[in-house]
Amino acid sequence: MEKKFWWPPLAAWPIGPRCEKPRSHGITMVFDKGMGMNNFQDLLEIAGEYIDFIKLGFGSAALYRSEMLAQKVIMARRYGVELYTGGTLTELAYWQGLFDEFLYTLRSHGIQWVEISDGTIHLSSRERRTLIHKAVEQDFKVLTEVGKKDPKKHLALPALIQQVLEDTSDGASYVIVEGRESGKDVNLYDESGTVKEEDMKMLIESLPSLDQLIWEAPLKDQQQYLIETFGPNVNLGNIPSNEVIALESLRRGLRSDTLRQA
Amino acid sequence: MEKKFWWPPLAAWPIGPRCEKPRSHGITMVFDKGMGMNNFQDLLEIAGEYIDFIKLGFGSAALYRSEMLAQKVIMARRYGVELYTGGTLTELAYWQGLFDEFLYTLRSHGIQWVEISDGTIHLSSRERRTLIHKAVEQDFKVLTEVGKKDPKKHLALPALIQQVLEDTSDGASYVIVEGRESGKDVNLYDESGTVKEEDMKMLIESLPSLDQLIWEAPLKDQQQYLIETFGPNVNLGNIPSNEVIALESLRRGLRSDTLRQA
Amino acid sequence: MEKKFWWPPLAAWPIGPRCEKPRSHGITMVFDKGMGMNNFQDLLEIAGEYIDFIKLGFGSAALYRSEMLAQKVIMARRYGVELYTGGTLTELAYWQGLFDEFLYTLRSHGIQWVEISDGTIHLSSRERRTLIHKAVEQDFKVLTEVGKKDPKKHLALPALIQQVLEDTSDGASYVIVEGRESGKDVNLYDESGTVKEEDMKMLIESLPSLDQLIWEAPLKDQQQYLIETFGPNVNLGNIPSNEVIALESLRRGLRSDTLRQA
Numbered sequence: 001m002e003k004k005f006w007w008p009p010l011a012a013w014p015i016g017p018r019c020e021k022p023r024s025h026g027i028t029m030v031f032d033k034g035m036g037m038n039n040f041q042d043l044l045e046i047a048g049e050y051i052d053f054i055k056l057g058f059g060s061a062a063l064y065r066s067e068m069l070a071q072k073v074i075m076a077r078r079y080g081v082e083l084y085t086g087g088t089l090t091e092l093a094y095w096q097g098l099f100d101e102f103l104y105t106l107r108s109h110g111i112q113w114v115e116i117s118d119g120t121i122h123l124s125s126r127e128r129r130t131l132i133h134k135a136v137e138q139d140f141k142v143l144t145e146v147g148k149k150d151p152k153k154h155l156a157l158p159a160l161i162q163q164v165l166e167d168t169s170d171g172a173s174y175v176i177v178e179g180r181e182s183g184k185d186v187n188l189y190d191e192s193g194t195v196k197e198e199d200m201k202m203l204i205e206s207l208p209s210l211d212q213l214i215w216e217a218p219l220k221d222q223q224q225y226l227i228e229t230f231g232p233n234v235n236l237g238n239i240p241s242n243e244v245i246a247l248e249s250l251r252r253g254l255r256s257d258t259l260r261q262a
Numbered sequence: 263m264e265k266k267f268w269w270p271p272l273a274a275w276p277i278g279p280r281c282e283k284p285r286s287h288g289i290t291m292v293f294d295k296g297m298g299m300n301n302f303q304d305l306l307e308i309a310g311e312y313i314d315f316i317k318l319g320f321g322s323a324a325l326y327r328s329e330m331l332a333q334k335v336i337m338a339r340r341y342g343v344e345l346y347t348g349g350t351l352t353e354l355a356y357w358q359g360l361f362d363e364f365l366y367t368l369r370s371h372g373i374q375w376v377e378i379s380d381g382t383i384h385l386s387s388r389e390r391r392t393l394i395h396k397a398v399e400q401d402f403k404v405l406t407e408v409g410k411k412d413p414k415k416h417l418a419l420p421a422l423i424q425q426v427l428e429d430t431s432d433g434a435s436y437v438i439v440e441g442r443e444s445g446k447d448v449n450l451y452d453e454s455g456t457v458k459e460e461d462m463k464m465l466i467e468s469l470p471s472l473d474q475l476i477w478e479a480p481l482k483d484q485q486q487y488l489i490e491t492f493g494p495n496v497n498l499g500n501i502p503s504n505e506v507i508a509l510e511s512l513r514r515g516l517r518s519d520t521l522r523q524a
Numbered sequence: 525m526e527k528k529f530w531w532p533p534l535a536a537w538p539i540g541p542r543c544e545k546p547r548s549h550g551i552t553m554v555f556d557k558g559m560g561m562n563n564f565q566d567l568l569e570i571a572g573e574y575i576d577f578i579k580l581g582f583g584s585a586a587l588y589r590s591e592m593l594a595q596k597v598i599m600a601r602r603y604g605v606e607l608y609t610g611g612t613l614t615e616l617a618y619w620q621g622l623f624d625e626f627l628y629t630l631r632s633h634g635i636q637w638v639e640i641s642d643g644t645i646h647l648s649s650r651e652r653r654t655l656i657h658k659a660v661e662q663d664f665k666v667l668t669e670v671g672k673k674d675p676k677k678h679l680a681l682p683a684l685i686q687q688v689l690e691d692t693s694d695g696a697s698y699v700i701v702e703g704r705e706s707g708k709d710v711n712l713y714d715e716s717g718t719v720k721e722e723d724m725k726m727l728i729e730s731l732p733s734l735d736q737l738i739w740e741a742p743l744k745d746q747q748q749y750l751i752e753t754f755g756p757n758v759n760l761g762n763i764p765s766n767e768v769i770a771l772e773s774l775r776r777g778l779r780s781d782t783l784r785q786a
Contacts, residue, residue, distance in 0.1 A: 033504065034309060034505075035304070038301070042560020068308065150522060242558070244558060246584065249582045252583075257673075324776070
């Protein structure tokens, strides 16, 4: 067995223990906006330990050649990382009346997780439930997403909370709180990307548990806020691929912004 | 033949047909600000289909070792992508009285396109025409660029329009509308990078065709604006190398911001 | 011998001569926030000539597997580049009472430079001196850093100047002026990252020489300001790894922003 860390004297992470893999919380989901294969390999080799999911952003997976998609799935799994395609692709498939074909094609590429969202299209509560059930029945694990991508269609907090409760009860393993790639003007982030504290407080009080939430938090201040609020093992998503080590440093108190809390 | 897309059910791109390669419009020009060879290979492998030109930004090509430059040219061409060096290098060569030597050296490295600009130095109309003619006579294809890099030397719109007309009549294959790497405070972008709608309208009305224009549009909102205004096959340039797949997603309605227009 | 530059006519760099390696000033220090091995190799191959130090940012080095850390050290040195670990890791080691073990482990990985800082923890003048002396006695070369990472603990300029003088007299080879990864709201940068001219003027007047200072300058406008103020061979640090060629273009007048000064 290789020695895992090079720095033997480090006895404890300064801000508390960090869940190691396999883990059900302390999740890091990375946003892949079109990495090439060398880069993808690089990321897994240096940071695979710190990554749980890689999402192929937007509907970008439709731009991949078949064999390249399958290869990413296999490479990721070798490091204990699951790859899935962004919710926009699911929405497009459903909108075109091809949801079953979509699931079939995902499976034929080795993908085991599917994201169900209505960030762009509209889904009724019943449609949403049907899609979740269909995916679960076909042995997929489901991540749903709550929130609208268009700031003009902002989803009110009570509706968002209601959706979280329904999704988990319908069989979703995780519910992602939409933060977009930008982290701005969406759900609990204002136009500058700052967390709306009042909304956050109300959300925390309304949910029995936050363990199944994944916070999309592309910006460092958001990551820091969420780690300070919920601890090092908060589930975070939409992490830019070149920020994974920086985030893990934050989580473990290896960066000034969290070390100073220690 | 490999199957090109992994997602068989997708019958049509949601916001309309996209020109496939080889194409004369729907151009994507990527800004290379010093990618290493693994990265360069990565980009071509995953996104070569979606790239027409790669520009070595600024005068950075002068920092390359000869064999590495030649290697990039060959690798790119294998994917149907043409590499050229940024206009600043041409300007520097001309300023040092070495334009002919410059063309000779480009050719000896396999480069077939040359950018002629006066973003930093001053060129009279006559000098500009002479340079274009010289390059064309030596079998180069020419991209010119209009606009000043220094915001204090902002070029008035009528002068810019005049230059576009002259350049194409003088033999330029494309005219690039300067947007810099930042996309801010230059030509039709204001200090925050927002398109000046009035100027844009005047430009559109003044030109007989926009097919030969390449818009430098490094920022996502600019890309989105131009796709919404001119359709999925607008010519776009200065795309950051890690944004090519994201841009292609925008062009094909695979991203919420354009899908919602469908 | 390979011909170094592909562009034979270029007789002189437009804004003055640039120190080539090995050099004691004109230093470029790159911020590595978790590059994988292909990427790391890429950077050295294309830009090794233009890099003097690579810093593993924050305490991120503690997240590396031992053999990967050692491999980066060896690869970098082959290109004449020295790798060191961010000051936050040193601070953490000292805070946990493990400074000697820390030095021992650095050496066992081939690292020859150590950064001593108090950006997060507090060090008295005496403690600081003791750490520098210890490292020097064990044949390390020392970089110190001045400035606080937390804007609320802003270090007054006279104290900062005093520390620079003490550190160099105590044996530090270079003193780094803290700029963080963001370049904002720290030391001589205001909240938007702009240089505070008054403070800069006072600093220049107070120090006998600036040759041992390395300015952390992650933002392009900062790099440009420092090159315009101190010339192409100013020592710059915290350069994002994908900006090294862009910075070298600035240093050599190959980019509009400095070429226009020529």
